[in-house]
Amino acid sequence: MSVKNDVLHMLEQNKGKNISGQELAEKLGVSRTAVWKAINLLKEDGFMIEGVSNKGYSLAVSSDLLSSEGIRLYLNDQYKEIPIKVYKSINSTNTEAKLMIMNNAVHGTVILSEEQLSGKGRMGRNFYSPSESGIYMSVILKPKLNMSDSVLITTAAAVAVSLAIEKVTGVITQIKWVNDIYLNDKKICGILTEAVTDMESGTINSVVVGIGLNVKTESFPENIEYAAGSILKMDDNKFIRNQLSAEIINNVLSILNDIPNRKFIEIYKERSMILGERVRYCKDNQWFEGYAQDIDSNGALIVFHDDGHKEILNSGEITVRRSL
Known part of the structure; x- marks a missing residue:
């Protein structure tokens, strides 16, 4: 150093x-x-x-800037030496992670930034990433998993983040299928998982798990202010972002070992905000409604329609249709 x-x-x-x-x-x-x-x-x-x-x-105790040195203090012993790169500003941590993979980045490499200028969300959306109020992180994984297990990385990451938030802050969050974390019916975290495949073998070479978490963000753009929230208020110093970042890293790297046995699925279901709720989903450019009955061992959402028809959703987006 x-x-x-x-x-x-x-x-x-x-x-x-x-x-x-x-x-x-x-x-x-x-x-x-x-x-x-x-x-x-x-x-x-x-x-x-x-x-x-x-x-x-x-x-100062109240100092809350992200740093690799501050994060390492809270990492589990087996992860103390992982590469951690912290930026003041970056377009996208996921984009940087994919560039680092091309330069042979190792398993467990972490990229964080105080802000993202073009944060990436699902479906090509942007993720609002203002400076010094959130955790914008990408973790590079080299999973030794088959294809069916690899699709569960996003589900596992959602559990990892939810458990980390609870351990560090005491706040219990809910998970909206498939990859969003909610608190008080507002989205506080999005997870974007991107696979890098080996073109010759057709196998997954690396996986980038991008995590955008609103920690103390108080002001949001008009188009999302009704739906977005944060864990804490800006002047709440109950904990520091370095500690929460480290706990997320600990959980993401550890939970990989649980993917083949699916142990985390039960936690995912316990924290689900949609099971038992009426939901709306899009398939083949058409919208349908039904009840979210279960999440199976592969992370798929099982929806029952009013006519008794069962639909198994492996991907996509849903909205919750709660009765008033």
Whole structure:
């Protein structure tokens, strides 16, 4: 790591505590001038670092900028060394992830950004990604799964995110089939999974799991403000985004092992916001209505029509038609 990253790592480990420039220099094996330069660079990046004479430097407890050093503090031991790249701004973390795959990025590589200029959602939509209020992340996976199991990665990722939110914040969320996370009937997270295939063998080479989570976003564009929400208010400092990012990474990487045995499907069903509800779905350019009765072991939605006809949906979008 660079001196700048090394200094940040130590400040993150001792958040809210003062560390003298001399102590930093000795522990890192660099000069005090190098430490001073690193501190100034971190301040320029927006980190809330206070310097007090005869006491040293401290990273404010309320500092909430994303950093690889801050995220690593909360990763499970087996994931401590995964590559993590954090950007101030980027067009799309999923797009960057696919470029990194072309350059032989390894399993578990994570890309995050404080904002996305062209965040990608499903069906070609954009995902609103304002600066310093959400978690916009892509995880590169090299799953050793067959095709039927691979389609469950999105379902598993939804469970991973929902469980991470609950563990870090205490907030219990619901899942809207197939890949959206809801809180108080408002969407707070979207998941976009993109496969990179080997053209010669026709097998899946890599999978990019893109996660867009509104953590403290308070203002949304007019076209989505009625439907979008966040976990917390902007001034709520119950937790930091680095911690939640790490827990999501822990869960996404761990839950891959559960895909063949489908253990996560029961959690997915327990947190479903649509089972037992009347839903509307589109198939072959036609709209139909029925009751969402179940989600099978392959993540497919089972819908019963009023005439008794059963439809099994493996993909697509639905809307919930709750009675008033």
